[in-house]
Amino acid sequence: MSQITNYEKEVAEQALTRRATVEFINIVNDLWYDKSIELVLFRNQLVDKRASEVLNLIDYAKEFVAKPITIHDALEIAKAIQQVNLPSSKLDIGKLAYECHLDVDGCKDKIDFVKRQLKDVTEAQDIQPKDVVLYGFGRIGRLLARELMSKMGKGSQLRLRAVVTRGEINQTVLEKRASLLSIDSVHGDFLGTVQVDAENNALIINGTTVTMISANAPEDIDYTAYGIEDALIIDNTGAFRDKEALGRHLQAKGASKVLLTAPGKGVPNIVHGVNHKDHDPDTVDIFSAASCTTNAITPVLKVLEDNYGIIKGHLETIHAYTNDQNLVDNMHKKYRRGRAAALNMVITETGAGKAVAKALPALEGKLTSNAIRVPVPNGSLAVLSLQLHSQVTTDSLNAIMKHNALEGELVEQIQYSLDNELVSSDIIGSTAPSIFDSKATITDGSTIVIYVWYDNEYGYSHQVMRLAKHIAKVRRYTYY
Structure with missing residues (x-):
């Protein structure tokens, strides 16, 4: 009898959770289309998401910050945001829910909490489309x-x-x-x-x-x-x-x-989040968004350089095949790329190792690089073997990377993966250019090997969008 009772209770709780999720989704879409307020969950998009997708993101958030964040927490905060007069903005409701758990007493009144956390959003910014x-x-x-x-x-x-x-x-x-x-x-x-x-x-x-x-x-x-x-x-x-x-x-x-x-020659090569502030759109007319691989590795390299210092290293990118390669064996201006892309692993070159220095000058001459094109249509992996100035452990390195994925200038760029089963198809559709595989990190004193996944199409496109908004000066207030 107790098993039946527990099962019925679980069914009832699941129904309440689904109902709350649907209500949350409606508020997310109302805020976006009515007020141009975009809610995200630890940088993951929420607009036009299904209930199951939102609940999966909630589970990730709970594990990521090690706090019992629920859809009900997100719903209460979303309702409070609806009732506060805010201008067009982009707000991370995951961060707000996390901060609510850190300040339980201060978060009892959700409207006051939201007003306090978003006090810098005082008036609409002068943005011209x-x-x-x-x-x-x-x-x-x-x-x-x-x-x-x-x-x-x-x-x-x-x-x-x-x-x-x-x-x-x-x-x-x-x-x-x-x-x-x-x-x-x-x-x-x-x-x-x-x-x-x-x-x-x-x-x-x-x-x-x-x-x-x-x-x-x-x-x-x-x-x-x-x-x-x-x-x-x-x-x-x-x-x-x-x-x-x-x-x-x-x-x-x-x-x-x-x-x-x-990648461009004679123009600023930008990895948004790393060096986009170094070039003023009021004085520069031509920009490059660099390459997908450069956008994938530069954010994590910046974290390592800032915290430990990099002596030297090698990048090997395991890259999805591209339209530049042949479908079947045929002539090609470059060796090996002429072989059938969907049937072979193909060694080729990449300029990403040198290109990093355009965004991070401190790494000039410190990285060698190569590429292997593999038989998948999308989803790539960068393997970085580096020698640091400091001794590190796997736990300490992962902790630094997790902190930068949660707070700071690189939260849009670095996604911290906790998944033991992460494979290339899992990262397709990620808006972050760098997915740091925490479960694959290897350390040996000052020598490390780290694995960074990236959707070389979708993740890169979002970096282009971020840079486009910077150039166009239409970036809204963001709360990350």
């Missing part, structure tokens, strides 16, 4: 389009206005572009609507018109003819890599800033 043009519509371009349109909200930050491609634009081409945006073999279906407007050479994404422009040269485009002014051009083609070539974008009427989604 920024028009964005995607120059190129490949893997990164389409992910950026998804993210830009999913996070449009009230349109107070970045506004995707156009996509530039080469070749004719007609009904068939538009339908193919729409299909590629809607359905993705790696990242799944786009959680929105995409329709074709052939008469106006446009895609209607979530009800908003995005003009498709055909051009062979960036300087030939007049964006103002499409109602686009002072635009940020995000170049995803990889065809223009140096300052002179990228400067051609600025010759186009209606363009004011350029962001390259690849």
